[in-house]
Amino acid sequence: MERKEVILATGDEHLDEFIREDLEKTERAKVVAKVTTRRTLINKINELSPHLVVVGDDLVGESEEQDASDQEWELVIEEIRRFSYNLRIVFICDRSIDEIFLTKLTTYNITDIFHDGKLPENYLTQILDLPSYKNIEKFRGQVESVSQKLREKKRAAEEEEAETLMRTGAIPKEGKVVEVEVPIFQQLIVKPQIFVFGSAVKGSGSSTLTKMFAEYLSNLQLQVGVLESPYACSSWFELINGKSYIKDDWQSWHELIQEEKEIRKGMSINVDSVTYLVQNPSVPLTKWNLMKSAYLVGYARQIPILLYDLSDGLIEENEKLILRQANHIFLSTQFDPARVNASQDSIVRFLHDQNLTHKITLLCNHSNEYLIKKFGENLSEAYNNIKKIYYFPHLEEVKNALMEGKSVWKMLSEEKANTLDEIFSSMAKQSLGKELFENLQPMKKKKSVLSLFKKKKRK
Known part of the structure; x- marks a missing residue:
């Protein structure tokens, strides 16, 4: 023995x-x-x-x-x-x-x-x-009480580790795997930033506005990426007409991380000079956890300007770390009193509890002069008097572009493009900082807004 x-x-x-x-x-x-x-x-x-x-x-x-x-x-x-x-x-x-x-x-x-x-x-x-x-x-x-405290302690330690990874970024084993390199105008140094987009009112268009802002920033000669939240219902693959851009061996970063496989080159989707890291709609994320989210965001931080779309998952417990890491948070809403009032109490409470209200800007979709004049103040009050609000007009071209999987910018008239350009210029100045934004402007000012979006793809 x-x-x-x-x-x-x-x-x-x-x-x-x-x-x-x-x-x-x-x-x-x-x-x-x-x-x-x-x-x-x-x-x-x-x-x-x-x-x-x-x-x-x-x-x-x-x-x-x-x-x-x-x-x-x-x-x-x-x-x-x-x-x-x-x-x-x-x-x-x-x-x-x-x-x-x-x-x-x-x-x-x-x-x-x-x-x-x-x-x-x-x-x-x-x-x-x-x-x-x-x-x-x-x-x-007292085992139940003790076990609960130990679970909370473990969760807190895991959150701290995950938040550090999201903040500092990480390089996969294969090294830098985001292929598209965009030269920065005049070799400007761009500090990596995360902008989070979400819907304060379901169906108010956070994903559409994310896509348009990503394309706008890309045409300022910035390297921009869009990351789809792993907790959101998969929608981005269809939104960008993903089938037209992938090879037969394509796997999303989400599914590779879920299965603990290495991130491989060619697994991002590049459309109109924007790098998209989206879910594969045919592969459900059933084995996801906090640390997998941390690695997804950490790897994605190879891209200097990262837009994270959490869709309507704003107050999900699993999203609070990315919200804390965000340099700015853009929430889409609209003039719909019934839907706004149905959601705003829990949203306002959550933002206050997480100390996030100072990061918030509202994007009011489907607006017009009448609604802004009559109900603009009410909308601000509904979200605890948030004053930073951008009003987006209702445009039929947006729906048409979504149906065809195209860029909205390429379907607009010069007048409508200029209207949106004014709004996105203000958003970019606010989020990037005035000095960087002004240094990016000279190249843009040489041409019309539409000519920038209708130029050939960068290679």
Whole structure:
């Protein structure tokens, strides 16, 4: 019979020796190391990969204060569990049976807790036989409360890691995989930015406005990308007529990340000098999670100006990290009192709770002079007096362009294009900053608005 290898770390030299003698007398176990501090315990476990470790509450740690000591034990055990979830851990202490700390130990798959400050007569039989739930049942009175706190702690740590990845960006294993390189006019330095678009009123056109703004920025000689939220219902593939631009082996970044595959060159879709990272409508995202979102955004940050369309998922819990990372948030709405009033309470509350209201600009779609004059103030009040509002006229060309999978800009008259150019110019100045925007303008001013959009595709 193979003998179990054991590490002893009770914090009491005499107790360690007593346990060693008892274990080795049985010939079922062999002590491979004794550890005197919590700091060295993790390294020794990693080095020797034992079957069993016996630890004591008195093992020397960084703090003698009880709460800090308990927190340190949690960190130590969490780190041990990174190496092995099934390593048998015996915990010896002198504590009351109803202490919540002992309940926490049971949630880390610790099945042997001796809490009376001494070893029971049958302790060898217990720790050398198979683990049994009955040995810890008495400590699990507060397990639901403890488990909830541990889940919240894990979620908070995961959110922090995900937010850092979204903020700093990441390069896939294959390196830079966004193919389209657009020269910056006069070699201007453009600080990477994320602009989030969403619908405050369902069906108010956030995706359409995202696409038009992306095309507008692209024609300022900026490298622009559009990223479709993984939590939104897939719509962008149809919106850009994706079938016309993909090869037979195309896979979306979303599905590659879902299956934990490498991002490959050629998997973005490039239309009218805009890079689109959209869902594949035939591949549902059923195995998605927070870290997959973090990598999706992190990889997409190779593109200096990234527009993220969350569609009508504004107040989804999963979207709050991207909203916090956004340099600016554009919310589409419209003059429709019933629909605005049905959604604005929860939206306003969410934006306030997340401290996002200072980033918000409203884009009121399907507007006209009569509605603006009569109901403009009411619309602002409905969204907690947001003053930054752009009013977009209702244009039949928008629907026609969407039906044909074309750019709206290419179907407009010069007059209507100039009207939209004024609005998008203001949005660009606001979001990019006046200095950068003004430096981008000279090239644009040499030609009419329509001539910029009707020029040949860049290669």
